[in-house]
Amino acid sequence: MLGKTAGSLFWMARYLERSENNARLIDAGFRIALTRSSTAAAEWKSVLVTAGVNQAFQAAHGDYSSARVIDFLLRDPANPSSILSVIRQARDNARTARTALTRETWEAVNTSWMTLVALLKRPVREDDLPDVLTTIRQQSAHVRGALNGTMLRNDGYHFALLGTFLERADNTARILDVKYYLLLPSVAHIGTSIDNVQWETILRSVSAHRAYRWLYGAEISALKIAEFLILYRQMPRSLAFCCERMEAHLAQLQRHYEEETEAWRLAHALSHEKLAGPIQSIFDGGLHQYVTSFLRDTAGLARQVERDYRFVE
Amino acid sequence: MQAEDIGRAADDGMLRGKGRRISFFDEMTSQEGGTRSPYREYCGWFEAEDAARIQRKAQQAEALFRTTGITFNVYGAADGDERLIPFDVVPRIISAREWRRLSRGIEQRVRALNAFLYDIYHRQEILRAGRVPTELIAGNEAFLPMMMGLDPPGGIYTHISGTDIVRTGADEFYVLEDNARTPSGVSYMLENRETMLQMFPELFAKVPVREVSDYPINLLKSLAACAPPACGGTPTVAVLTPGIHNSAYYEHSFLADHMGAELVEGHDLRVIDGRVAMRTTQGYKAIDVIYRRVDDDFLDPLNFRPDSMLGVPGIWDVYRAGGITIANAPGTGIADDKALYSYMPDIIEFYTGEKALLPNVPTWRCSDPEHLREVLDRLPELVVKEVHGSGGYGMLVGPAASKKELAAFRAKLEANPGNYIAQPTLSLSTVPIFTKKGLAPRHVDLRPFVLMSPQGITITPGGLTRVAMTKGSLVVNSSQGGGTKDTWVLED
Numbered sequence: 001m002l003g004k005t006a007g008s009l010f011w012m013a014r015y016l017e018r019s020e021n022n023a024r025l026i027d028a029g030f031r032i033a034l035t036r037s038s039t040a041a042a043e044w045k046s047v048l049v050t051a052g053v054n055q056a057f058q059a060a061h062g063d064y065s066s067a068r069v070i071d072f073l074l075r076d077p078a079n080p081s082s083i084l085s086v087i088r089q090a091r092d093n094a095r096t097a098r099t100a101l102t103r104e105t106w107e108a109v110n111t112s113w114m115t116l117v118a119l120l121k122r123p124v125r126e127d128d129l130p131d132v133l134t135t136i137r138q139q140s141a142h143v144r145g146a147l148n149g150t151m152l153r154n155d156g157y158h159f160a161l162l163g164t165f166l167e168r169a170d171n172t173a174r175i176l177d178v179k180y181y182l183l184l185p186s187v188a189h190i191g192t193s194i195d196n197v198q199w200e201t202i203l204r205s206v207s208a209h210r211a212y213r214w215l216y217g218a219e220i221s222a223l224k225i226a227e228f229l230i231l232y233r234q235m236p237r238s239l240a241f242c243c244e245r246m247e248a249h250l251a252q253l254q255r256h257y258e259e260e261t262e263a264w265r266l267a268h269a270l271s272h273e274k275l276a277g278p279i280q281s282i283f284d285g286g287l288h289q290y291v292t293s294f295l296r297d298t299a300g301l302a303r304q305v306e307r308d309y310r311f312v313e
Numbered sequence: 314m315q316a317e318d319i320g321r322a323a324d325d326g327m328l329r330g331k332g333r334r335i336s337f338f339d340e341m342t343s344q345e346g347g348t349r350s351p352y353r354e355y356c357g358w359f360e361a362e363d364a365a366r367i368q369r370k371a372q373q374a375e376a377l378f379r380t381t382g383i384t385f386n387v388y389g390a391a392d393g394d395e396r397l398i399p400f401d402v403v404p405r406i407i408s409a410r411e412w413r414r415l416s417r418g419i420e421q422r423v424r425a426l427n428a429f430l431y432d433i434y435h436r437q438e439i440l441r442a443g444r445v446p447t448e449l450i451a452g453n454e455a456f457l458p459m460m461m462g463l464d465p466p467g468g469i470y471t472h473i474s475g476t477d478i479v480r481t482g483a484d485e486f487y488v489l490e491d492n493a494r495t496p497s498g499v500s501y502m503l504e505n506r507e508t509m510l511q512m513f514p515e516l517f518a519k520v521p522v523r524e525v526s527d528y529p530i531n532l533l534k535s536l537a538a539c540a541p542p543a544c545g546g547t548p549t550v551a552v553l554t555p556g557i558h559n560s561a562y563y564e565h566s567f568l569a570d571h572m573g574a575e576l577v578e579g580h581d582l583r584v585i586d587g588r589v590a591m592r593t594t595q596g597y598k599a600i601d602v603i604y605r606r607v608d609d610d611f612l613d614p615l616n617f618r619p620d621s622m623l624g625v626p627g628i629w630d631v632y633r634a635g636g637i638t639i640a641n642a643p644g645t646g647i648a649d650d651k652a653l654y655s656y657m658p659d660i661i662e663f664y665t666g667e668k669a670l671l672p673n674v675p676t677w678r679c680s681d682p683e684h685l686r687e688v689l690d691r692l693p694e695l696v697v698k699e700v701h702g703s704g705g706y707g708m709l710v711g712p713a714a715s716k717k718e719l720a721a722f723r724a725k726l727e728a729n730p731g732n733y734i735a736q737p738t739l740s741l742s743t744v745p746i747f748t749k750k751g752l753a754p755r756h757v758d759l760r761p762f763v764l765m766s767p768q769g770i771t772i773t774p775g776g777l778t779r780v781a782m783t784k785g786s787l788v789v790n791s792s793q794g795g796g797t798k799d800t801w802v803l804e805d
Contacts, residue, residue, distance in 0.1 A: 003592045004581050095382070095557045098566040099576050103381075110382050155594065257595055309594040313580065 001100065006159045007311030008097035012109070013163030015090035019083050019116075020140035021171040022051055023133045026073050028205040030129060032197065033066045043201070044069040050171075050178045050205075053081050070129065075120045083136060087116045100156040108146035112139035155256050158249040162305060165249070169242035170298050172229055175205055177291045183222035184287065199225055206237040226287065227279040239294065243271040246301070253309070261308040266301045270294075338482045338742040339754050340405065351408040351803055354520045359403075364751070370512045371402045371747060377511070383504055385560040385791075399796030400505060401746040402512065405757060405778040409805040415486060415761070416772045418671030419476045421661060423763045423770060426493055426648045428664035430470040433647060434460045444659045449652055454701070457609060457644030459616070463633060465642040467539040467767040472640035473532070473604075475499075475760045475776075478671070480742040487674045487739070489758065491657070493649040494641060495606050498777040498797075499762045500564035503528060503571075505777075505799040521804035523774040529571030531764055531771050536572075536602045538766035542635040543588060548601040550574040551591060553582075555607050555623045565606050574604075584627035589637045602638040603628075609643045651734055652678075652700045675737060679730040688735040689726065692719055697726065697735045710787075712738050741787055744798065746780060756781045758789050759800065775800035 029047040033040035041064040048054035048069065056079055061068050076082045091113040098106055116139065124132050151157045182198050199220055203209035206229065215232075216224050233240045250264040274294060282290050306312065336344075341352045348356045359367075375397060378384070384395035407415070432438050433450060434457075440447045450456050475496030477489040506525050510517060533550060540548035554565035556578050569576035581591050582600070590597035605612065611621040616629035631637050647653070653660075655676035661669040677684040679697075688695060697709040709722040726733055743754035761776030778798040779789035789795040 001594050002575055002577065002581055003594050004578070005575075006594045092557055095562065095566070099570040099574075106382070107380050111380055114379065259595065310592050310596070313583075313592060 001155050003310030003312070005097045005100050006155065006309050007306065008093040009100060009156050009159040010163035010166075010305070010311070012090050012093035012097060013160040014167040015086045015093065016109070016112075016140055016143055017164045017167040018081065018171070019086045019090065020137055021168070022073060022081065022083060022086065023136040023140075024205050024207060025050055025175075026070065027130070027133045028201045030066070030070070030126075030133075031204065032201055036197065040064070040066060046178045047073070050174045051081050052174070053079055056080075066126065067123075070126075071123050074124055074132070083116060084120050087113050097156070102146070102150040104146040104150045105143065108143040112143055115139055153252075155253060158252045158256070159309070162246055162249045162253075165242040165245040166298060166302055166305075168237055169239050169246070170295065172206055172237050172239055172242070173291050173294050173298070175202060176226070176229060176287070177295065180287045180291060183226055202229075208235060208237060211235065223279055223283065226282070227277075230282065231275060231277045231279055240271070240275040243267060243275055247271045250305075261304075263301060263304040263308045266297070266304055270297055270301065337740050337754070337756070338480065338485075340480070340742050340744045340757075341752075341754075342745075351406040351411070355404065355406060355516070358516055358519055359752075367402060367747060368749070371400075374400055374402060374508050374512060377508055378504070381504065383500070383563050385563070398501065398791045399782050399794075400508065401755075401780055401782070401796055401798045402509070403745055403747050403752065404509065404799045404801045405744045405759075405780075406801045406803065407775065409803050412774060412802045415478065415671070416774075418486070418488075418669070419478075419761055419763055419772055420770050421665055421667065421670050422476060422488065422491065422657070423471060423474055423765055425657075425661040425664045426474065426491060427469065427471050427765060429660050430493075430642070430645060430648050431468060432664070434644065435462060439660065439663050442663065444663050445653070445656050449656075450647065453647060453650060453652065455644075455646035455650045457647070459629070460642070460644040465539075466541040466635065466638045469539050469640075469765055469767065470642040470645050471648065471763075471765055472535060472539060472642075474641075474763045474765070476763060478759045478761065479674075479739055480757075480759075481740050482742075486671055488657070488671050489674055490651075490654070491649040492760070493645045494608070496760065496762065497561050497564055497606075498760055498779075499528060499773075500567040501797050502762065502773070502775065502777045502800065503567070505797055509799045520801070522801045523804055525773050525775055528762065528773045529568060531773070532568065532604075533572040533574065535764040535766040535768075535771065536604055536638070536640055538768050539638045539640065540601045541638045543599075543637070544601040549599065550602045550604065551577045551600045553577055553579070553603050553605040553607055555611075559606075561606065568604070575600075577603075579607075579621075579623045579625055582625040582628075584625065584631055587631060587634060587636050589625060589628055589631050600637065602640060604640045609646065612639070612643060650700070651698060655734065674739060677735040679726060679733040679735060682730075684735075685726070685730045688733075689723060692723060692726075694738060695735045696738050697722065697733050700732055700734060710738065738787075744778070744780065746782065746796075746798075753784065755784070756787050756789065757798070774802035 025047050029043050032043040044064040044066065045054060048057050051073065057069070057072050060078060061072065072079050072082065074083050077085060079085060091109055094101060094106055094109040116136065119132055119135060147160060179202050200209055202225065203212050212225070212228055215228065228235055228238065230239045232238045233244060235241055247264065247267040250261065250267050254260055254264055274297065341349060341356070343349050378397050378400060384397050429439065439445050440450065471493045473496065475492040475498065477492065478486055479489050480486050502525060536550050537548040550572065551574055552565055552569040554562060554576055556562065566576055575591060577591050582589055583597070585597050588599040589603065590599050607623045610618045611623040613624045613626060613629040614621045615626045628637065632639055655673065655678055657673050658669045661667065677688045679685045679688055688697065693711045695711045699707040709718070711719070714722070741756040741758065744757050745752035746755045757778050757780045759776050759778050762773050764771040778800045780796050780798050781787060781789050782794055782796045
């Protein structure tokens with residue numbers, strides 16, 4: 001497989017995952033903006049920071065009105081992480097890697113792009129936002145279904161899934177990075193419960209508020225939430241799950257190419273050392289520091305994958 | 314698909330001749346009003362069909378094309394504004410007998426083109442014999458002096474060609490153009506059939522239509538058969554594309570995918586140890602045959618255009634040394650140059666010893682003073698083309714032109730006669746298209762695709778039929794509203 005093709009599959013999957021994650025972030029932010037107008041601006045700001053586009057937004061707009069933020073996140077061509085920009089990049093990468101995709105997978109990506117371009121032709125009214133966000137997530141599920149259902153389990157598949165989990169880990173870590181201050185006071189002062197709406201927002205932005213309740217019942221604790229998002233290996237958006245999957249796909253690639261890579265070693269270390277737990281020791285060392293170093297590690301891993309598999313010259 | 318790329322004008326323009334009715338040959342309905350025999354079974358089916366159902370299917374076809382991504386970008390258009398070449402659901406049908414005649418003529422022509430290229434880049438016997446004027450080659454931009462004396466692997470120059478054919482009567486076919494550089498449109502030929510099979514599977518049980526789907530595998534075999542001396546073992550074939558922003562990218566990825574070949578861009582390649590190699594996930598791997606969909610000029614920034622980002626620095630030297638096969642060979646453009654077109658009957662005779670089986674369209678070379686005089690006299694009835702032009706641009710369609718346009722073109726002709734050729738305005742045959750009001754005749758042309766290797770010549774039965782979607786129009790170019798049809802060649 002061409003290095004470029006491998007890179008395009010990796011990035012196609014990253015962008016697809018990003019569009020889904022951003023839709024979830026908008027959804028969570030929108031809920032707070034609706035129910036608590038006093039904190040809406042702060043909440044939108046944290047959504048923008050999580051998506052990594054706060055500076056770009058401020059430069060272009062300044063104040064955090066819901067309509068402006070939503071439009072920026074959904075449609076703005078000047079925002080490289082807007083849903084429209086991201087789906088276009090996903091499609092461009094899919095076109096570049098077209099020969100490595102099944103017809104079903106390509107058509108799913110192309111249909112997603114066509115659907116979203118049509119859906120986001122004009123600014124989205126707030127009443128329509130929930131439907132629009134649902135469609136974005138459905139499109140993403142559609143692509144994932146085609147990919148899982150039709151792709152050969154060869155190198156291309158593993159590059160795509162590597163991209164998916166790298167992006168997902170990055171996203172969950174960013175949510176923690178932005179929201180860690182909400183979790184800290186309650187750990188320091190055992191017994192004080194954290195703001196219900198806020199913790200729900202965190203869980204909602206990873207589509208896991210119900211899963212959490214099934215697992216931990218009514219106990220709302222910062223430690224548990226952090227444990228759930230970082231270490232819980234059955235939770236498909238936790239850092240531990242994502243790193244385990246990355247390690248597995250890199251192991252498959254090693255087998256496929258019969259060649260050991262530095263990337264696998266890094267993923268292995270992430271999965272087995274960084275995410276060994278327990279959660280208390282992560283808090284003891286400082287949650288913020290932990291998340292920052294995790295983000296640095298995943299960025300390093302991404303670069304190593306790019307080097308090991310010659311995505312670019 | 315690039316509009317210019319998919320083909321050049323048949324005879325562009327609307328026929329608005331005053332008071333003069335030109336009768337056109339319709340391929341479905343004879344002049345006496347009966348159905349011509351190749352269409353009999355189809356018409357029987359069509360008459361029994363519900364028009365509303367066909368209408369619905371036609372709309373589905375469009376959705377299908379969009380989902381598949383058979384679209385082309387219009388440069389500078391807004392995101393999501395990708396265009397579709399209109400597809401018509403009524404097939405163009407060619408009988409086995411008609412096809413035998415066409416394919417023999419095409420094969421003869423392609424063989425002659427290849428022999429001509431070999432000769433022109435070696436001993437130039439045809440120039441010595443005075444059958445083609447030397448200045449036509451020497452001063453021609455499409456002639457590549459660097460190819461002199463070079464033997465392309467297998468002796469093949471035109472691995473892939475597309476011969477544009479028009480029809481004017483039951484037994485009258487003309488070759489309008491030879492496309493010997495990188496003819497495109499073959500993905501439309503294949504996807505049109507695929508779409509028809511999906512929409513009307515029952516039709517193919519009724520009518521014995523010859524398959525086209527083996528084109529990609531034939532292409533792969535044909536390319537592999539031209540592997541260079543340096544190739545050890547099974548040849549590695551790659552398709553070279555300018556990238557996803559090229560308007561014919563769909564076709565490039567389609568062909569690579571169906572051949573199971575890598576689709577490479579210039580930046581995936583580099584010259585290593587005398588071979589052209591592609592960057593894979595495991596390092597560089599040599600390529601044996603490259604089916605390039607970039608022009609000669611862009612192939613090698615070291616040896617051709619230095620600003621080209623599309624090619625591979627040094628590929629020319631590898632080619633010279635027999636390290637890679639380039640398909641089509643560099644320099645083939647000289648064979649489909651419009652200035653040479655009028656010499657094709659002589660060229661065919663010179664190399665095959667036979668008369669051309671398929672005639673040329675009569676052509677006046679304006680460089681010849683006598684021809685020029687005649688062209689100027691008859692300008693309102695002629696089509697005048699630029700020698701190096703393509704895509705139907707820069708041409709005059711006499712019958713459709715205003716007095717002012719005629720006068721302006723007359724001046725251009727007189728100022729630089731060598732730049733033009735002229736042909737009569739052909740009455741292209743028609744095949745009906747499906748409209749809301751039923752069947753309506755529209756003008757068509759045909760581009761069969763021809764593969765050549767040391768093992769022989771393969772012509773896919775049929776080819777790409779382009780159709781002018783507008784009533785009365787003779788413009789089949791996709792850039793100017795032309796569409797396509799599935800083309801059926803019937804089994805014997």
